[in-house]
Each structure stands twice: as structure tokens, then as C-alpha cells.
Amino acid sequence: IQLTQSPSFLSASVGDRVTITCRASQGISSYLVWYQQKPGTAPKLLIYAASTLQSGVPSRFSGSGSGTEFTLTISSLQPEDFATYFCQQLYNYPFTFGGGTKVEIK
């Protein structure tokens, strides 16, 4: 299953609302996870089952979608949110990742 994220890069300001899209090449129900990754560190789980916020993750992060189209939204971008975001499908093997969206400061 191929995952296509868009955009691959976005420039935004603190306080902006940001939306990232992940499209699957076939239906994956809600077996979709979002991670945040900062340089030199491991991915950090943000959202699982497409829309469930992982414990400890700020509520400004939200996820939606099912089937083939999913979105990650950051309602008000904070300085610590500048990072790369990846989606991952856990519907079947191999567990594939999207190409990533790098969020940079405008």
C-alpha cells in the first residue's frame, strides 16, 4: 500500500492552522497513524486509529478520515511543532509510511 502525503513541504507562522493530507493507494479503514519527527530523533506517536490522540499529545493536534483519505490538523501552530510529519498504515504488511511533510517557520 502506497501512502502519498501532501504537501511535502509547508512554510507557516506560529498560530497558523495547518492541514496535512495522506492518501492511501487502497482502502485501509482507520489503520492510519501519524508521527512527528524532529532531526536526529525517533518518530513520536501523535495519533492512532486515524483520529485518536495519543496520551500526552496536545489537543491542538487532530486527525480525521477513513478509507483512503486522511488529514492531520494542527489548529494553532506552536514553535515546538516545527518538524516533519509522517503517516503510516498498519492495515497490512509491509507497514508503509508516507513521504513526510516538513513544516518550517515562515
Next chain:
Amino acid sequence: QVQLVQSGAEVKKPGAPVKVSCRASGYTFTSYAMHWVRQAPGQRPEWMGWINAGNGDTKYSQKFQDRVTLTTDTAARTAYMELSSLRPEDTAVYFCARLTALAPMYAFDLWGQGTMVTVSS
């Protein structure tokens, strides 16, 4: 403290094998599956396979099926990933990651810090 601690960076020549370790602490090691993911510089992560730390069952990505071996030492609470016949394109950071059931599904909720493997002649 719940964590996964991986072994240090490796530099290998083409054709050599590499073995990366991942030591777990703070949870019941045998109750979870351990997955391995690699990430080449500037690339998306790539899933390699997993091992059931309780019974040793494994499943590998077809891409790595012939070259990767996942094992565990339950007494040492450590998982291992061995990749053979290394080539320069295997240069990447290798991560172990715990798969956790998070109702109604599951996800990788705990990751090691990563191990850089460089393959160069």
C-alpha cells in the same frame, strides 16, 4: 523508566553483516512485539519486520526477507536485528519500536533512539 536503548553507531564494509541491539526496560518485554524500521538520510521510514518477544515468531518484509534476522534474548530483555550482505544503500538509521495495542487498534508507541549504520568501502 519505560524505554528502548539501542547499541551504538556502526561502520561496515560492503558485504559484511551488522547486528544492532535494542534493550527494553520498564515493561514486560515478552508481552509485546518488537518491530524494526530503518530510515535512510532524508527518506521516509521503511518497515523491516517484527518479532514476537514472547514466542520468537517473526515476520519480515519481502524486501529484506533474505538478509534480515530478528532474534531476542528474553533474559537480557534485548531484541536484535542482524542484516547481512550489506551494501552502501543500507546506510541508514535503524530503529526498534514497540507495537502496543491501543484500542481499537495499535501503533508504535515506544521507539529506540536509533542506530546509525554506515556502509562504505
